[in-house]
Amino acid sequence: GQSLEQPSEVTAVEGAIVQINCTYQTSGFYGLSWYQQHDGGAPTFLSYNGLDGLEETGRFSSFLSRSDSYGYLLLQELQMKDSASYFCAVRDPSEGNQGGKLIFGQGTELSVKP
Amino acid sequence: DTEVTQTPKHLVMGMTNKKSLKCEQHMGHRAMYWYKQKAKKPPELMFVYSYEKLSINESVPSRFSPECPNSSLLNLHLHALQPEDSALYLCASSWRGGTSQTQYFGPGTRLLVL
Numbered sequence: 001g002q003s004l005e006q007p008s009e010v011t012a013v014e015g016a017i018v019q020i021n022c023t024y025q026t027s028g029f030y031g032l033s034w035y036q037q038h039d040g041g042a043p044t045f046l047s048y049n050g051l052d053g054l055e056e057t058g059r060f061s062s063f064l065s066r067s068d069s070y071g072y073l074l075l076q077e078l079q080m081k082d083s084a085s086y087f088c089a090v091r092d093p094s095e096g097n098q099g100g101k102l103i104f105g106q107g108t109e110l111s112v113k114p
Numbered sequence: 115d116t117e118v119t120q121t122p123k124h125l126v127m128g129m130t131n132k133k134s135l136k137c138e139q140h141m142g143h144r145a146m147y148w149y150k151q152k153a154k155k156p157p158e159l160m161f162v163y164s165y166e167k168l169s170i171n172e173s174v175p176s177r178f179s180p181e182c183p184n185s186s187l188l189n190l191h192l193h194a195l196q197p198e199d200s201a202l203y204l205c206a207s208s209w210r211g212g213t214s215q216t217q218y219f220g221p222g223t224r225l226l227v228l
Contacts, residue, residue, distance in 0.1 A: 033215040042204060042219040043157060087156055091215050100145055100208050101170055102215060104156035 002026040004088055004105035011111045012078055020073045020086050020108045028093025032064050032071040033102070038084045046073070046086075075110070083112045118220035120205050126226045129195060135223045137188040137205030146188040147217065148180055149204040157204055157219075163188060164210065195227045 004024045012018040022032065031050035035043040047055050049064035049071060061074040075082055085107040092101040118139045127133050137146065145164045149157035162170035163182040171180075177199075179191040188205055202224050206217040 031215055042221050043206075043217075045216050045218065048215055085154075089215065100147075100210075100215065100217065101159055101162060102217065107154070107156050109154075 002090065002092060002094075002103045004090065004103065006086075006088055006105040006108045008106065009109045009111070011113065013113050014078055014080060016078050017074065017076050018078060018110065020075075020088075020110070022071050022073075022088035022105055024069050024071075024088070024090055026069075026090055026093060026103075029066065029069075030091045030093065032062070033089045034062055034073045035087045035089060035104075036084050037087065037107075043087065078112050080112050080114070083110055085109050118205055118207055118218050120203075120220035120223055122223055123221065124224050124226075126228065127192065127195065128228055129197075131195075132191070132193045134192065135190040135203055135205075135225075137190075137220055138186055139207040139218070139220075140186055141207060141218065142185075143207035143218070144185060144210050145208045146182060147206040147208075148178075148188070148190050149206065149219075150199075151202045151204055151222075161190075192225075195225075197227050200225055200227045 006022045033048045034046040036046050037043045047062040054063045059076045064071040087107045088105045089102045092103050121136045147162050148160040151157045159172050160174045161180045166182045177194050181189040202222045204222045205220040208217045
């Protein structure tokens with residue numbers, strides 16, 4: 001089966017840097033995605049890593065190491081508005097090209113304090 | 115236009131009612147999805163349509179009936195629901211499902227079954 005593990009909660013202060021880790025076990029791998037969801041809102045795509053290394057988009061970066069089955073989301077210069085749940089996700093390899101079934105981690109709730 | 119719209123935003127229904135949720139996107143995406151999400155949990159995939167054909171049904175009870183009238187529209191027909199079906203129902207779309215992990219989510223319909 002496929003599984004992803006990420007911490008359930010992380011707390012940090014405004015202006016700090018926080019890293020949310022995700023380890024995965026899948027029978028096939030097509031890359032790791034990250035989604036942000038504010039309370040009461042919809043998930044929003046943040047980033048995708050198909051290859052090893054760091055992808056940077058503004059204050060957010062995402063890293064992947066396929067040999068370690070591990071990735072992380074790095075949030076810099078934290079702001080109060082970054083308080084949200086963050087999900088890592090992989091594509092279910094058993095579906096082939098039938099549809100883009102995503103398997104989500106359980107989510108990490110980030111609280112940013114003043 | 116990078117928006118997925120959903121109506122209604124909120125819905126309260128009794129266990130004998132029939133109602134429908136609607137979803138629309140105009141990004142030219144050919145894969146559309148229904149997810150169910152409970153509080154503090156990740157989205158759970160229910161159905162995937164690829165090129166207007168149902169490609170994945172995650173063993174969803176028949177009281178949920180999806181429909182894809184055309185490439186821009188997705189409906190979810192609800193009948194004889196149970197209180198445990200109360201949740202946030204999210205619609206999403208992407209480029210051809212099997213090749214994309216970037217899904218665009220609508221704001222969701224918050225459903226309460228009494």
